[in-house]
Amino acid sequence: MNLPPLDTRKNKSSLFIARIVFFDLGDTLIYFDGDWTKVLQRSTECLWKKLVASGYPLNREQFSRDFSDRMRKYYMDRNKNLVEYTSARVLQDCLMDLGFPEPEPEIIRNALKALYSVSQEFWNLEEDTLPTLHFLQEQDFRLGLISNASDVDDVYALLGKFNLTEYFEHIIISADFGMRKPHREIFLEGLRLFQAEPQDCFMVGDRLDMDILGANQVNMPSIWITRRSIHKGTEFGFDVKPDFEIYALSEIKEIVKSTEK
Helix, strand or coil, rough: CEEEECCCCCCCCCCCCCCCCHHHHHCCCEEECCCCCCHHHHHHHHHHHHHHHHHCCCCCHHHHHHHHHHHHHHHHHHHHEECCCCCCHHHHHHHHHHEEEEEEEEHHHHHHHHHHHHHCEEEEEEEHHHHHHHHHHHCCEEEEEEECCCCCCHHHHHHHHHCCHHHCEEEEEEHHEEEECCHHHHHHHHHHHHCCCCHEEEEECCCCHHHHHHHHHHCEEEEEEECCCCCCCCCHHCCCCCCCEECCCCHHHHHHHHHHC
8 A cells, every 4th residue: 555645745744643535436436347338228218118118219329429428528528527417307398309398307217217226237336345334434434425326216225235324424425516526626625514524525537637636626535446547557648646545445444544643
């Protein structure tokens, strides 16, 4: 494990007193083990079938192409402006632009449930997730989750799949909050919910450009987990430095011990 010298950025405490740990979800606590191209094709097909069953006479090819194009644009836009419009909004706009009246919220929810049920099959729990969360709770740490996601129900379905929900005192999802990491406001929301100061917390995540950058912007100590990070090996191209770097979640135990001395 790499424990770098404590960061001395302006306004950042030189002494960590953290008793709250925020976690990212995907590629931090859970990981995806599938072919995204095939999964997305299956997902869109399930979405189309659900909508047809709900009374929408949609042409399969036209709808699949239109919805997929809209989702790609949405993904590009949100990475630029950090606004999370949600996949529900994308689907609603898609149907209305095809000439249908505004769909009932229940129709949208059920359709997206069918969409995300495919990808949910391929998410797996890291073997050290539960032991690490249990350890932190035993040490009286309070736990929170800050997740970038386009659908709230999808996140809760994944948390429920792995019995993770009970570990987190507060769960912040960009689809509900409206802004994505690394926007500072989503991290400030976490501080508000816990009524905490930045030095009271750690942020653990795999993305330098989201988890670590966002934490750094509010002077929250950050822990970069590299096990599945797409930035491992390219970190020198980022002007973003974590306070700690770990490979596995289990190494958090050593960080806790080192900061309590």
